[in-house]
Amino acid sequence: MQVNQGLSDELFRLFANLGHATHRPGASETSTVTFSLLAALDGAPRRGCELAAALGLDQSTISRRLTSLRDAGLIERLPDPEDGRAHLIRTSPVGRSLVEKERSRRVRTITDTLDGWSDEDRSELSRLLGQLNSTLEAHRGLRQEESRD
Structure with missing residues (x-):
């Protein structure tokens, strides 16, 4: 599958932002x-x-x-x-x-x-994250099966 450059850029930004958002300097x-x-x-x-x-x-x-x-x-x-x-x-x-x-x-x-997001936007994000997680888990399971063969 050809990855859309915009999607690739946004995923990269997401991973960087998640790292920054959950990191607390000086905290344990x-x-x-x-x-x-x-x-x-x-x-x-x-x-x-x-x-x-x-x-x-x-x-x-x-x-x-x-x-x-x-x-x-x-x-x-x-x-x-x-x-x-x-x-x-x-x-x-x-x-x-x-x-x-x-x-x-x-x-x-x-x-x-996400406080400023509408209920609909938060629900849509939740739905899409669920879909992404399910796809990633299924893909990981497939890769694990292939590595056993």
């Missing part, structure tokens, strides 16, 4: 990778290799990050009931609290900027 905010890892664990415990695949990161990168998160008390390792040699990872209560606070902060930062 959660890094994007740490937040992504903890958010991906927000639910059922998972293996490290599942996290690596879900986030599109190298297994060694995930292992180093998980060690740091464990040392910080943000995750817990549990024996995998299906494979005694493996471990499952889940967020600790402290990790869950951090994810919720950071998620709320990031969402609030963006929604506050």
Whole structure:
């Protein structure tokens, strides 16, 4: 598919603006990778290799990050009931609290900027973001299946 230059330019601006909008100089905010890892664990415990695949990161990168998160008390390792040699990872209560606070902060930062938008425009943005997220998730799933073949 040929990408429209205007769309490409606007996506680039969006990514740059999101980075600036959610960054607070001097604050102890959660890094994007740490937040992504903890958010991906927000639910059922998972293996490290599942996290690596879900986030599109190298297994060694995930292992180093998980060690740091464990040392910080943000995750817990549990024996995998299906494979005694493996471990499952889940967020600790402290990790869950951090994810919720950071998620709320990031969402609030963006929604506050939409105060001047009409209800219809906010609804349309929500609909389109849902469509974009579903498409990205489906595409990521397809890529993961292809990499297994």
